[in-house]
Amino acid sequence: MAQKNLPMREAVRAALHEEMVRDDRVFVMGEEVGAWQGTHRVTRGFLEEFGARRVRDTPISEMAIAGVAVGAAMAGLRPVAEIMTINFAFLAFDAIINHAAKIHYMFNGQFTVPLVIRAASGWGDQATATHSHTPEPIFAHFPGLYVACPSTPADAKGMLKAAIRDENPVLFTESIGLYRKPGPVPEEDDYVLPIGVSDVKREGSDVTLVSYAQGVDWSLQAAKQLADEGIEAEVIDLRWLRPLDLEPVFESFKKTNRCVVVEESLPHFSFGSEIAAQIQEHMFDYMDAPIKRVSAMDVPLPYAREIELMALPNAQKVVDAVKEIV
Amino acid sequence: MTMQSVTLDKQRLLDWYRQIVLIRKFETKCDELYREKRITGVYLHLYSGHEAVGVGSVAALRQDDHVITAYRDHGIALARGMDPNRAMAEMMGKRTGVSGGKGGSMHLASRELNFWGGYAIVAGHLPLAAGIALKERYTDTDNVVLCLLGDGSSNNGYFHESLNMSAVWDLPVVWLIENNFVGMGTRIEDSSGQTELVKRAIAYGMKEGPRVDGQNVIEVYDAVSEAIDYARKHGPVLMEALTYRYKGHGVSDKQFDEREDLRHELEDWEANKDPINILGSILRAQDSDIEPELTRIAAEADAVVAEAVEYAENSPAPTYDDLINNIYVG
């Protein structure tokens, strides 16, 4: 298949573009998606190409962006609503959780909500406490919603196309730290990945690293470093926090008997807690060491670069955690 | 307000009378069933007192128009033509309920009637209404969304964001505030700087609609018809219907038992501004021989409600399969 080297933001743009060309019901709405060309340039050129009917600049109204998109989806459109960064999704939390995720269930299937909410996630350079969140696991807490967290440009394309075509509401997060990172992306229009399927990003037999999004990147870097020291890490990218596909993790654990969970988010009631709990529940007989977790430190994120970096996970912290159990 | 002659058609008025009486009897029965613990749970918000607002406004809609409301939704559901049996079954959490017993009293809906449901997060349904209207604009139809909301719902952020967006995008929504002058217990003077709520339309550059007497179904119908006509052609309208809730906020509300001033207020509305009496007087003034017909309508409503109760009580409870289905599509 033909491939092109693209940074993730261009892969997301390509997916969105292809789906808008394919289906008139697909439209984008959000702050600065039109005239400004998108805060992260994902919708660059869209207003000019598709017009104001399908590229809708909204007021700074997160509750309404999410809520209006829910209503439009119920009524038969396929909105792709952009929340500028996930930090502002807290204002939209009610519409996403109480309505997008629950309407299909609470009216017993009478309505569907084929909605995608895209949000850039993660910390940037000294973005500080209110602008450095990675709360994907919080959203994944609630049944009724899917949560997609791609780690490569190709996955971003295939997963976003799947999300747009699916009948269920999807929160689709895009790691700011990965936006510029290039990777090969299949060019064909029908590159649609299945929803809720994990991917083994690197094979290895000594330890299993479980992660998603930015954490996959650190895990792969760590694996490389560990390989130099003779430790082979298997890296599993969950890709979707809901539906959660842990089969490959369990399979991997059967041969490695050791696991480090790598997450960009905070440790308290976290992704790492959930994965560790599930491994001990299902794989107790295979366990040779405690499950380790690498997460952000349990602090609000500060401004000063030295202590900001101290609080965040990275490849070295993954290497260190692996060495504690191998 | 100009009276539209069609509204004075006798058959039409009798049909509205039938609906208002049915809703009143349905709600009175729900109240009774709740006290007898045949309807359970904590939430049951009755529409008694508000009937003319729901009946008059829903009557102004076409079949392909839409309606959406908050948790005080029984009256809207019945006015839109929901089968009372299936509405009552939902109150009792039965498998045969409109929402399969999974929604309850606050979450009645009927996709086929374009009744998009009752919602329990105050004002949370407002952006949904705007979104449904966006679909109609997007696909270039002239269908309209009627969004009912309480006066209390005009004070959270959803109200501001949804009304503003509907104005910016010229969405075909009639925002109809059922102003009963109180949230749960907090009076409108204590919650809104501007108590004439339609005035907020000015802030959004939106058409300011009238404040109508919500107890007179003809006035409601005429004013909402005009607003719908405007919304179809131009964009959103904000209007109010002034009304009163007879049964407190919800069935567990004891305010009328505890406060004499509220009791007097209620007695005044019941005696002088009751929607059944008001429409009954109009019908009697038109036709002095109508009494037997009105009596017959009331008896029929009793029978419909009795049948609904029987249907609901004889229906099965949802099962484990129901518990776990319809979380996701497919």
Ligand SMILES: Cc1ncc(C[n+]2csc(CCOP(=O)(O)OP(=O)(O)O)c2C)c(N)n1
């Ligand atoms: C966001 C939110 N806050 C608070 C509540 C609790 N609550 C339920 S109904 C209500 C009063 C609403 O009053 P109003 O909108 O006037 O409607 P009414 O009950 O009078 O029909 C409150 C505060 C809620 N359900 N949702």
